[in-house]
């Protein structure tokens with residue numbers, strides 16, 4: 059018999075998109091709400107009174123005024139960069155060469171890869187992140203380590219072997235053929251098993267030859283239901299480099315498009331300095347764009363045009379981009395999203411920030427029917443947020459007259475102390491103390 063669990067607290071459920079509707083129309087909020095979990099799924103969301111009466115045998119978890127919502131979905135991370143997060147003073151290409159590539163080299167060792175995968179998933183669970191799309195390294199071992207660890211936790215994750223056959227050191231380079239073969243083997247081993255999905259992962263066009271991009275384009279055509287994740291137009295110096303490497307390309311996106319790497323199941327990280335043709339093509343195919351604000355400020359890349367891209371009707375998700383990003387926290391990521399919006403004179407509402415970190419990212423990953431919304435039938439990935447987790451936040455939240463005034467101080471000032479509980483696949487995650 060499956061045991062049922064009833065979580066009691068305030069519930070926040072998106073019933074629409076706050077970029078298209080007012081917060082009142084887009085959100086259902088219950089002050090004394092409840093969420094019934096059964097067999098890894100959300101069985102019901104409703105008022106505490108009603109669900110208590112109809113489920114007298116359910117195990118009760120009382121969260122008081124804690125805010126129960128869908129777990130955070132981080133749409134672009136590099137789990138192998140956990141150990142080099144917050145490395146000082148470089149721009150993108152120097153940062154990759156100085157910090158990232160030497161660390162990624164270590165993931166040829168399966169035991170090392172397993173230890174970092176475990177650490178990364180422990181740390182992110184402490185931040186209420188329940189699903190992420192991760193780049194691994196060139197080594198298939200790094201993918202096996204990540205999927206094995208996620209599978210043991212019943213966690214929904216997306217990951218792929220990062221492919222690079224040029225402009226990277228020996229020991230991190232594969233070839234066009236080995237990238238194709240290894241990625242295909244990994245798809246056949248992992249894709250669609252339990253809650254695991256494979257993403258075909260050319261790192262970015264500067265580190266792939268045209269032959270490798272073409273090989274991965276062919277692979278995607280063979281497995282079109284896989285996501286394809288890569289980087290696009292992150293930094294102006296990077297874009298200049300792409301121009302010299304692909305002199306015939308119309309623009310950066312064309313270096314993917316030419317080789318069959320543009321599509322609705324494509325996820326394009328950063329997408330800051332887009333040209334009009336690129337925006338139009340991304341919209342036309344329904345691609346996912348991923349905003350990585352802490353990374354964009356940390357590496358000095360630029361300011362994502364959230365307002366314009368949303369107005370275009372693009373599919374946008376939110377991400378930490380660990381470890382180019384400077385935090386594992388989706389609260390911090392939402393705060394940075396707000397700050398970037400302010401710098402562009404287009405501040406986002408708290409409901410829009412929370413939507414991006416849950417349903418929006420789920421939509422970018424094409425998983426909006428499974429995760430990212432607190433609704434019956436969805437998978438039981440849940441975060442409970444303490445809206446008064448520090449004296450600083452509490453004194454501000456205490457003055458709040460609306461839900462949004464109560465939530466916003468936690469978005470701006472909250473950290474792992476605000477995460478009262480994380481549930482993955484219907485199981486409470488015990489915080490690991492390091």
Ligand code: GUN
Pocket residue numbers: 136150154158261262289292353357379382383
């Ligand atoms: N572009 C290519 N690789 C990377 C990476 O690892 N991080 C970031 N931020 N940008 C990249």
Ligand code: ZN
Pocket residue numbers: 134135136289327379382
């Ligand atoms: Zn990245």
